[in-house]
Amino acid sequence: MLEIDADRLRDTFADYSAIGATDRGGLHRLALSDEDKAVRDRFRDDVEALGLAVRVDELGNMFARRDGTDPDAAPVLVGSHLDSQPSGGRYDGQLGVLCALETLRALDDAGVETRRPVEIVNWTNEEGARFEHAMLGSGVFTDVVSTEEALAITDDDGVSVGEALERIGYAGDAPCEAHDVHAHLELHIEQGPTLEEHGTSIGIVEGVYGMSWLGVTIDGEADHAGPTPMHTRTDALDAATEAIGKIQKLPMRLSEDAVSTVGRISVEPDAINVIPTRATFTADVRSYDDDVVERGVDAIRFEVDAACERIGASSEVDEIWRIPHTEFSESVCSTVETVAAELDVSAERIVSGAGHDAKYLSDIAETAMIFVPSEDGKTHNEDEFTPWEDVVRGAAVFANTTLRLSSEQPDKIR
């Protein structure tokens, strides 16, 4: 088996975590910020120190290829993202890039020549925190978003992705488009509590939930909160409260895996002594079963209609986004499973409730992910934590799975 250097990984993780570090132990490293430039520079140095050339594409995605023995073989692509949420943790994204880097280093240490190239990647703007389009670099790479559209997205200050890339010197010449990839593997923190609850070290991610985002607007009548008796009111927030209560309890009627969230709400005129004339809220419903999502959307429409009908309000429910579930590669998953078993690392099959770059990559390559536990499921905040022993186990499974995938014959998968 390929040996990783746990101390080196830990030191590197500490070094990278100092770039954009927050006082409370997290990261503030928004996409294409000065902090992102600093970590990209460090990543470039580390990769070049392995004798590899870094390619940067138009979207700022960074690639480096360690050649294999077969000049015609498509590479195994490994990596994740180095950007963070505004008050993010040190594990989300960064851990995946550094396990990929450790894999390249371990291959060099062991003097291993793989048949296929092993290619490392750092995707641009996975978080979508500064530029509001999550998984942007991988999205353009897999042709889900056009290059023009992506470069034109602006942050709150009106700075475009294109301008920000130029500013930090990461607007590359290479077109951002998919090249031939044999298989793709991404390690990531779970961002949920399941592995910790089950006492499992790694999750073998079989796929990603399908989901729907809905925007709901309820129109009632504004009236003075004092002289308007309860029975004559058409309070938009009254109907919204009824509907939201049902939406929050929807998963119990849908499936074991379904989740349903109301993340945004506002009212008009938003005055303490005026009955709301309008209430606006969102719903996010997810399941691995697309039919469950469909039934969830139908149920939300039903509940909004019923709540409005009850008090004579009117409503509009718009579907903002719908994506079907994604099934990752059974072949790659079973390779991960075999490697974990050989390394005596506890593992379980799992699906991801959140999107990842690997979701888009699965459109163009055999793909799977490895999850490591998140303490209390905490993520997107400075308290993110994964026990170090689980990181090491995950990195070992990741490195050896990468090695095994890079030895596969062309006809092994697909």
Next chain:
Amino acid sequence: MLEIDADRLRDTFADYSAIGATDRGGLHRLALSDEDKAVRDRFRDDVEALGLAVRVDELGNMFARRDGTDPDAAPVLVGSHLDSQPSGGRYDGQLGVLCALETLRALDDAGVETRRPVEIVNWTNEEGARFEHAMLGSGVFTDVVSTEEALAITDDDGVSVGEALERIGYAGDAPCEAHDVHAHLELHIEQGPTLEEHGTSIGIVEGVYGMSWLGVTIDGEADHAGPTPMHTRTDALDAATEAIGKIQKLPMRLSEDAVSTVGRISVEPDAINVIPTRATFTADVRSYDDDVVERGVDAIRFEVDAACERIGASSEVDEIWRIPHTEFSESVCSTVETVAAELDVSAERIVSGAGHDAKYLSDIAETAMIFVPSEDGKTHNEDEFTPWEDVVRGAAVFANTTLRLSSEQPDKIR
């Protein structure tokens, strides 16, 4: 009986309604705006045309006194306010000032000499829409708010009440403080549906609801809406929804007259795919019975606690404002009642769910109000409407009540 001139009142009402008129038949006449200056100028002209001098105090409250035969007698004060909500109606406030003006004109027409002076008033910033302190002019007059505090209140552009008064030329020299007032009478639209529902022309307002304003903050935990199973969530909006649902239904358990309203709500971080970590909302609970308000506040605290306890969230409930109910003068009310009966105008005793300048005036003088119906209870919007025949009936009762009050001996009331 004193005869009012219904055609003159209608013409005057039409003229005043043209000042700050909106396209949809309402008024945009924010306190101390150019529109407010224009209507104040017109009011000054109309009062001066009766041979009366207009006094303006430091807060811009406008008074004019029609002398009586007894130089030592305290005046009967009549009037309301000429400012409006941003998209207000033509009746709220304005109708009360114009019925008072018509009363003075009718007294002149009839050549009546009253024993007491009759004083007309236009209060500054009753609405609290531009400067966020409702009933400001009458509040300073009755010493509920200090002059300094009031003049320093700023609008959204940072302009203070003092600056705005100077700008439109209505920063008077007279101190804003209560003088001796025998009785106060204000005509206003009901702003609720009761008179219309009962088919009654005027309401004899016996008092004003007590009320409490509460600010509620619920703290949960922010988590990703995808990978976080329902059973591990501490969704602040989940607890808020439970509590708000109970608050909206509270009046059914409190009393026949109680009303309860959630007018404001917001969540943090307010992202479609993030479970709310914080939900903030307000509650407004009112009743004519202060014990009912007290029980309402207790019930709201109980429901917030219970909803938070259920999911492990924490909460804070702050009382922003509490005012006890106000009882108007039985003597003035029964005078209104007698006059209405003599004029064959249908009338009923009623209490007001909303605050009015008269509420503050009742601290310093025997006070009552006359309500005229509001179609569908609509108010604070451009669709405010009162049938003209009810306006005329209300104005006649108002004028004759004023006449009767102005003949009262010192020991009649108090």
